[in-house]
Amino acid sequence: MQQQSDILSKVTSRLQNSLFIPFDTIMENNNTAASTNKPSLFEGVPLAPADPILGVSVAFKADPSPNKVDVSVGAYRDDNGKPVVLKCVLEAERRLLGASKEYLTIDGIPEFNRASAQLLYGDAMKGQEKRMVTVQSLSGTGALRIGIIFIRKYLPAGTTVYASRPTWTNHHNICKESGVPSKEYAYYDNKNNRLDFEGMLRDMENAPNGSVFLLHLCAHNPTGCDPTNEQWGIIADLMEKKKHIPFIDCAYQGYASGDLDRDAYSARLFFKRGFEMFSSQSYSKNFGLYGERAGALTIVSNNPENVPKMLSQIKMDIRAMYSNPPTHGARIVATVLADPELHALWITELKQMSNRIIQMRQALLDALRVRNVPGDWTHITSQIGMFTYTGLTAPQVEFIIKKYHIYMLGSGRVSVAGLNTKNINYVADAIADAVANAK
Numbered sequence: 521m522q523q524q525s526d527i528l529s530k531v532t533s534r535l536q537n538s539l540f541i542p543f544d545t546i547m548e549n550n551n552t553a554a555s556t557n558k559p560s561l562f563e564g565v566p567l568a569p570a571d572p573i574l575g576v577s578v579a580f581k582a583d584p585s586p587n588k589v590d591v592s593v594g595a596y597r598d599d600n601g602k603p604v605v606l607k608c609v610l611e612a613e614r615r616l617l618g619a620s621k622e623y624l625t626i627d628g629i630p631e632f633n634r635a636s637a638q639l640l641y642g643d644a645m646k647g648q649e650k651r652m653v654t655v656q657s658l659s660g661t662g663a664l665r666i667g668i669i670f671i672r673k674y675l676p677a678g679t680t681v682y683a684s685r686p687t688w689t690n691h692h693n694i695c696k697e698s699g700v701p702s703k704e705y706a707y708y709d710n711k712n713n714r715l716d717f718e719g720m721l722r723d724m725e726n727a728p729n730g731s732v733f734l735l736h737l738c739a740h741n742p743t744g745c746d747p748t749n750e751q752w753g754i755i756a757d758l759m760e761k762k763k764h765i766p767f768i769d770c771a772y773q774g775y776a777s778g779d780l781d782r783d784a785y786s787a788r789l790f791f792k793r794g795f796e797m798f799s800s801q802s803y804s805k806n807f808g809l810y811g812e813r814a815g816a817l818t819i820v821s822n823n824p825e826n827v828p829k830m831l832s833q834i835k836m837d838i839r840a841m842y843s844n845p846p847t848h849g850a851r852i853v854a855t856v857l858a859d860p861e862l863h864a865l866w867i868t869e870l871k872q873m874s875n876r877i878i879q880m881r882q883a884l885l886d887a888l889r890v891r892n893v894p895g896d897w898t899h900i901t902s903q904i905g906m907f908t909y910t911g912l913t914a915p916q917v918e919f920i921i922k923k924y925h926i927y928m929l930g931s932g933r934v935s936v937a938g939l940n941t942k943n944i945n946y947v948a949d950a951i952a953d954a955v956a957n958a959k
């Protein structure tokens with residue numbers, strides 16, 4: 521226990537500067553018993569910082585406090601703080617019991633790929649299927665990775681990927697590891713807690729023609745702040761003029777409004793406007809299939825004749841990276857999407873999850889108001905999706921983690937899915953205390 525709390529204080533003490541220590545490495549460092557006296561080839565391996573999202577989750581798990589709360593990683597919890605397996609998933613798994621464990625083809629399950637493209641692009645893709653290539657991927661991260669490698673290989677040398685400031689912390693890692701330069705475009709106005717639409721347009725205008733713009737389909741991570749449909753239209757006009765390429769990251773379809781079609785607005789708009797574009801889909805959140813790594817990459821080309829060649833190249837990359845994708849998660853998704861009853865059950869469950877999150881947003885805002893916490897906290901309810909970008913500073917976050925054992929990101933991002941009727945007052949007390957006492 522003592523060792524655990526030493527480790528914990530090492531981890532939390534680095535939060536202020538967002539310098540996270542990899543927890544596993546700390547465990548290793550504490551275990552010197554197995555070292556030999558022989559020299560090692562690996563002395564020069566430097567210690568990497570822990571992941572700013574998953575590293576916080578690890579610190580949470582190591583914390584022995586009975587009061588601890590995890591609002592770090594974007595993963596749905598029920599009102600008892602427990603992970604949920606959807607009923608539609610359980611039923612699909614029941615039907616899949618005993619299904620073959622043979623290898624899939626390199627590009628994955630055809631029905632899954634078709635259903636994924638259909639889910640995202642809906643009627644917009646009617647009659648256009650031959651212009652699209654979809655492959656099964658290791659969830660959203662895998663789709664991004666394959667797509668960005670494709671950009672490095674087949675778009676003009678030096679093509680840069682622009683990601684919003686702020687964005688999901690892994691976007692820039694994926695670009696870096698795929699050998700593609702990445703930059704930021706203005707997105708969030710921290711002072712007024714709203715979209716910096718003018719800044720976003722300015723940066724799109726100033727980027728070299730033909731740049732890739734990584735856009736969040738909906739429920740922007742981490743800010744929970746999306747452009748309106750009208751703003752999406754203006755963005756599409758400008759991107760068309762600049763010949764920019766949309767890469768739409770779709771990790772939360774269904775989570776923003778509870779309506780899959782409404783949440784897909786931006787992807788369908790770009791498609792209908794005739795963009796050549798990329799999209800990465802994840803079923804981690806909307807199906808609760810986090811560890812199953814089910815997702816899809818779609819690339820849309822103007823010319824259907826390119827599609828078989830594009831697919832052949834993507835398959836070469838997948839084969840060299842992980843050979844072929846895993847079966848179970850994609851089979852679950854394909855089973856649910858193909859069966860009208862399971863599909864309807866999924867939509868009901870998706871709405872229940874997104875509604876609970878909306879209720880928790882309101883509950884947190886109410887609890888802060890009851891405590892007269894200074895500041896305008898209405899962004900908690902105007903933001904959408906799994907996260908609220910609270911505006912808490914790094915010292916306030918560190919204070920809350922140390923004193924209250926409530927684990928959130930150093931950026932002040934709180935996963936609203938981790939809040940529930942039992943911990944909401946405790947979290948509101950912690951925020952009130954931090955705002956009053958940790959600047």
Ligand code: LMR
Pocket residue numbers: 573574592593594595688690741
């Ligand atoms: C998150 O942002 O918390 C999730 O997307 C989980 C992850 O992989 O970072």
